[in-house]
Amino acid sequence: MKNFFQHIKFKYDIETCITLKHYSKEKQKLAKQKQRLIYLLTCRDYGLTPKHLTNTTIKLSQLFTTQRILNQVSKIEQKLHTKILNLEITQTNLTIKTIEKNIIHTNNKIKSILNEYEYKTFTTKQTYLFNSITAKTKLTHSSKIDKLKEKLVNQIGITFNEEWFVNKTDIEFPNEVKWLLSLGNKFALPITSTNFSPIHIIADIEQAIQSIEDDSEKDVSRSKIANKISDYKRRFKNTQKERFILKVHKTTTQFLNNHKNTIIVTKADKGNKTVIMYKKDYFDKMNTLLEDKNTYKTIRVDPTQKLQATNNTLVNELFKNEYIDRFQKNKLHCSASIAPRLYGLPKIHKPGLPLRPISSSMNVPCYSLSKYIGTVIRNIVSENYNIKNSFQLQEKLKDITLDDDDVMVSFDVISLFTNIPTYLAIKNILKEWNIIKDHTKIPKTKFLKLLEFCLRDNNYFQFDEKFYSQTYGMPMGNPLSPTVADIILDNLLDDTIEHLNKIGIKMKFIAKYVDDIFAIIKLKDIDTILNQLNSYHNKIQFTIENEHNNSLPYLDLLIHRENNQIIYNWYAKETASGRMINFHSNQPTKQKINTAQNFINKVLDLSDKRFETDNIRKIKTILKLNDYPNYIINNLFKSRTEKLKTNLNNNNNNNTITKSNNNTKKFFSVPYVPKLTDNRSLHQIIQKENISFAHKSNFTLKPIFTNTKSKIQKQQQHNVVYEIKCNGKKNENCDLVYIGQTKRNLATRLAEHEADIRKHKETTGLSQHITTSGHTVDFKNVTILDRERKLNTRLTLESLRIQQQIKRTMNTKEDTDSIKQSYAVAI
Structure with missing residues (x-):
């Protein structure tokens, strides 16, 4: 390249040589800035704090000694780091745009000076140099990212147990992908603005509200839940740990999508482990099983x-x-x-x-x-x-x-x-x-x-x-x-x-x-x-x-x-993994504590006292593998000891009086959203002692595990809320939709809609609209909006979906009588 510049200097002039060198430096700078942008974006996605930002505020914590103040300083530092990181990303984007403009301008200038051979020789060399610097910078930043991830993982308290991840393929899985899949398909993901569904929360809570006898109390509870959801949506923000888990989930989903035609992700028959195997191997083994003519035979039609x-x-x-x-x-x-x-x-x-x-x-x-x-x-x-x-x-x-x-x-x-x-x-x-x-x-x-x-x-x-x-x-x-x-x-x-x-x-x-x-x-x-x-x-x-x-x-x-x-x-079999509800799973802390406490009680109550020391060691190892913090594990053992002492004292006290509660509690299942649907928040909304809530997790890792069951076709789906679009007619578009629900197979309900239209029966908003307008219905592209087994919840979902699209639904007033206007602000 040195001889090339001498050639250019000799053939043209020093200014041309300077222009070429400026182009080369800008290209190198662009390569570094683009990789820097990727590095900063990765840090933000994973909730990582780059070391250069940590160093800028490291002296702040040295000014204080009180733990309470240090905790506040730490929160301020985190907010400051996030803001500066966002500014750095913005600045890097602007820098890249400026460099790219300079490169385009310089490139045009060079192209007008050099002949075709000289231009091609120069740009080819610059492209090679650009790729070389990109690869080198990428390697450096990848190393930094890995170290920051490791630091954050240790800080959060995440443990990766390789025994929970059984890979029976030759495909190399990234460590973070292996970690997430090893947690199993029941691991609950953090709530995000994407998967947060006010409609489903309202539909479940509405069932509890309907059990209240007083109508004015019902309306007050509905207003409270609507306002609470609206406020939650405004204030919602993921923690650093949640951002890390969500980014790993995104990476895992992308990785599995790249291999979806090759592998299946499933669970082991015994031992509660995640297994990766080739799809071809799976189907070969299943078909071999079904070739046993003494046990199975094929039948021509579905009976x-x-x-x-x-x-x-x-x-x-x-x-x-x-x-x-x-x-x-x-x-x-x-x-x-x-x-x-x-x-x-x-x-x-x-x-x-x-x-x-x-x-x-x-x-x-x-x-x-x-x-x-x-x-x-x-x-x-x-x-x-x-x-x-x-x-x-x-x-x-x-x-x-x-x-x-x-x-x-x-x-x-x-x-x-x-x-x-x-x-x-x-x-x-x-x-x-x-x-x-x-x-x-x-x-x-x-x-x-x-x-x-x-x-x-x-x-x-x-x-x-x-x-x-x-x-x-x-x-x-x-x-x-x-x-x-x-x-x-x-x-x-x-x-x-x-x-x-x-x-x-x-x-x-x-x-x-x-x-x-x-x-x-x-x-x-x-x-x-x-x-x-x-x-x-x-x-x-x-x-x-x-x-x-x-x-x-x-x-x-x-x-x-x-x-x-x-x-x-x-006794635990050799195949047993020890995997249970993970402490980082987005489920109520009480559920996790109860799971751990029941495990402790079961092991120690089943065992003779002479095995207690060894079993306590085993229990602690298993709980730590499931990311339970040391202080919680110690508190659980302390709680057990105190409870045993209390029970012993009560047994020795003949005057102990047992109080019985004759109030029968009604339990309602609701999705778990921290600070919105936890028990404390819900009881502030519905202030009834006889109503209690059981939490469920709607957003787990299950969708990224392979569904090896035969797919149920859309027409065979049942217990659904569905949407039908109007096709309009020639030279007349129609944007209206009909929303309905059915317990039966969707095909059965759609056949009834078709019959109503054919016979001009105006029994639903759909048949009324088609009969009066002369439009046609798009029965082939019906959308399933929700799947819900409980009738009352399904009816509420139907009403909320209608309310959600109130300006474009053809549903009649009778369809929407159960809509509660107080929810409109929340959905």
Whole structure:
């Protein structure tokens, strides 16, 4: 380049040479300024404070010693840094524009002086130099960003546990993306101006307001919530921690979108971990499972609508014959069913990453009927063997002592649900008809028909746009299947114990949780008992686990034998991750504290005192991995100690009086928005002691996890608020819309709208508008605005959506009677 400038100086003049060098310096300056802008913008997006800004105010904190004042100084510093950072971004943008103008001007000047070859040689070299400086500056700034991120992460108290993120692909994930995905799909994101939805908050709170009897109180509460929402929108601002999480979420979303055709993001079958696997591998494994002709077969058509009609016919017959009342009839009636959808969860603890098939059976044709039948036959489930949890097992074992020749074992059924024959299930249920008939008015023949309908006819599912029938076993996901499994295993154990007693074999103790059996038996009888269990049915087979080193894991207990006595310790499987609600998740602090406290109580209450020190260490490790601060962890243990002392004193005090509260509380679910819908804020709005709120999280990581279930088409969606646009007519545009709601499938409701228009029935604002104007309706592009299962909340959402577009809706006055004008200011 030096020789080139000498050439230019010799051929032209010194001024030309100066112009070229000025162009070169401006290009280099532009490269640096552009990277600086990216650096400053990244700092702002992540809520980072560049070091040069920190250094400008570092001496401020040295002027004060009082912690309260230092906290105030820190807030002022943060605000100052943010303002200066914004000014720097503005200044850098202006500088870049100035440099770009200078470059354009200089470039035109050079182009008019140099010949084509000289100009191309010079600009090519400058482009290379520009890219080189850009790469070098980018590397420097990236290093600074990484250090600032690390500093902020430590300051916020974020922990990344790599064990929670299982990557089964060759794709390299950025650390911050791995961190966010490792938190799981239930992690709740901070509220932003984009995802903040006043309409949904109002719709949920309105249900609580409607429970107030006094109309004037209702209006006061509505005004309060509207004003509070308006004020919140004006004052809303994310904290530094929230800005960091939101930026990582944006980065993660972009990264996953770049790989959406290649990978799936899901959760592990066991252990509560996030798993990344290739999409092709997932579908190959699922299709291999479905190729098992002994268990599945393909079916040509979707039987859902036919089964829905059969379900409703059966329910109507039950009502007509007065076997059920009208309330039960309405509950069991199905109007918006969908096919069960199969998906798989990876078993990361097994070689080859096999998938566990799971059927999502909510809203299938027989779902409600199966639940109803399940509650009836639940009465024949034996209480002799079944336990609800580890505490109940401890209670049953409290008087048991072990002999030297006793051994603790656990039996586990291999794939229980898919191996129970339908005929065997029905046979065992009807065998107990003398008990069942006391809990239902339905006669035996009709009850048999219902059982066959729920267990045989509805044993199908959808996967990857294809439909399959499960030819053997209980329907996966059907709410009736777990109860049937309990009944089968109860009968199996009854038969086994009866046979063992005949040949002189006694089992000292036996208990069952679903398909896991815990038993204390004689060492010499192990093989005989296992063989007898496996003889019940060739498809229902057991594996056995013997005690090792005088202990056996069962549920979340490690059961020890010591001097012929049984003692317990908390047990977590090797696959268990320890992941729970993260402290940085945008959920009420009380929920997080209760989760941690319940975990502490469970571990320590299940365990013998001698294991306490080791368990406390484990608990603290797990809570720290979930980002719980040390001071909260210490306070939780302190609170437990104080509570135990209080309970001990109360037990020793015979004069303790327990006060009972006869007021029944009504609970209402609302989205959690800090300083707006927390309990304190809501009780300021609705001042009723009998009304309480349960918070839910509407904005979680779930949308960025892959939905591996077959997609439900728009026309099949139900419990929705929808919007229909008017197409106008030739040479006449129309901007009006119709907003409605339906519990049934959207296709059914749209067909009714079409029929009304065709028959000129002016039953809705839509049919009135089309009939009188001669316009056409855009039924192909109907928009689903909201999905809401509860009718009253859905009606409120409909009203609010109409109010939101009041100037362009064709809805009639009858549609908007429930609109509350006091909400207009908030939406």
